[in-house]
Amino acid sequence: MNRFTLSFFVLLMLLGSLSTMAQVATPKYSNEFLNIGVGARALGMGNVQAAIANDATAGYWNPAGLLSLRQKYNIALMHSELFAGIAKNDFGSFAMPLDTNSALAVSVIRLAVDDIADTRRLQNEYGYIQYDSIRFFSVADYAMLVSYARRSQLIEGLQLGASAKIIYRNVGEFANAYGFGVDAGAQLTRGSWQFGLMAKDVTTTFTAWTHNVEALEEAYQQTGNDLPESTAELTLPRLVFGVGKTFRFNDKLSAILATDLDFTFDGRRNVLLNSDVVSVDPHVGVELAYAKTVFVRGGLNNYQETQSFDGSTTKRMQPNFGVGFTTKGLNFDLAMSRVNDKESNAIAGSGTSSVIISFGYSFN
Structure with a gap:
């Protein structure tokens, strides 16, 4: 246990140097599908989870939170539709404690x-349209996470965790990619205060792309573009620091107020605090609970500053709202947010509503 704790903190200390070395040859927004978020509870709170994640979704948000599971077996499922249903985002996870000091989870994202x-074959060689020649394909991103958490024996209230993730990305018959990376997290509880630190892609995540040149050759020749070549990309580390506080008003009514700060190192982003070296994206969320059964949630995240054609700028943040209900180990959560297609990393206030539905079940 001592060696595990020491290795974890050494890994976090090396994070800054790793991001500096990888900065030169890494694209911005690499594997960005892994930063959209999972679970209606989290998305209803503006993706604020680093310090307070405590269910089967913790394998994604912060694996250290797996030590807070309330039951022996825990299942979480989510379905969400983005851009008025054009894109589907699905998540499933199974988590369980191994003993009083460790826990394990397996999660899948699509x-x-x-x-x-x-x-491409709509028109035949004689110039006639053949609708039966139309074929359909999917552009899909997959990730599987295997997460492990362990309680520190050196510092009371400290929980540590890590997730190994395998990535598969597919563009029909035209291209596919495989990747591998590691996330690491920690949570610390002090009375009614909770602190969290999540290091995504802490070792940088390597993704290798392979293109089917034969399938693309004719279309690229007609448009005068160069054929794509097989490439590799690195996803730089991202640090998420979270703080949460629990308020208890009476025996039945309580609340959690939490905030997360996302630190990225892949260049200037359209966030509240940005520079060429590091960008900081803050978000805040609140959850009101009645008798630990009925929940109302809200959150703000994804600060954006956009420029209009007349040169004026507009500042906005994405509002989120959610509700939840729990009984006898079964929980149902619903969240709504708005999606903005102006920028690949933006989920902001002007766009179409997104609906997120989550189910969870825990039992002994």
């Missing part, structure tokens, strides 16, 4: 746009 029409 983000996809399905039924895209391939019209």
Whole structure:
């Protein structure tokens, strides 16, 4: 246990140097589908979870939170539709404690746009339209996370965790990619205060792309573009620091107020605090609970500053809202947010509503 704790903190200390070395050859927004978020509780609170994640979704948000599971077996399922249902985001997880000081979880994520029409063969050699020649394909991103958490024997209230993730990305018959990375997290409880630290892609995540040149050759020649080549990309580390506080008003009514700060190192981003070296994206969320059965949630995240055609700028944040209900180990959560398609990392206030539905079940 001592060696595990020491290795964890050494890994976090090396994070800064790793991001500096990798900065030169890494694209911005690499594997960004892994930063959208999972679970209606979290998304209803503006993706604030680093310090307070305590269910089967913790394998994604902060694996250290797996030590707070209330039952022996825990299942979490989520379905959400983005951009008015064009994209589907699905998540499933199973988590369980191994003993009083450790826990394990396996999670799967799929983000996809399905039924895209391939019209390359729509017109035959005689110039006639053949609708039966249309084929359909999907653009899908997959990730599987295997998470492990262990309680520190050196510092009371400290929980540590790590997730190994395997990534598969597919663009029909045209291209696919495989990747591998590691996340690491920690949570610390002090009375009614909770602190969390999550280091995503702490070792940088390597993703290798392979293109089917034969399938693309004709279309690229007609448009005069160069054929794509097999490439590799690195996803730089991202640090998330979270703080939460629990308020108890009476025997039945309580609340959690929490905030997360996302630190990215892949160049200037359209966030509240940004520079060429590091960008900081704050978000805040609140959860009101009645008798630990009925929940009302809200959150703000994804600060954006956009410029209009007349040169004026507009500042906005994404509002989120959610409700939840829990009984006899079964929980149902619903969240709504709005999606903005102005920028690949933006989920902001002007766009179409997104609905997130989550189910969970825990039992002994």
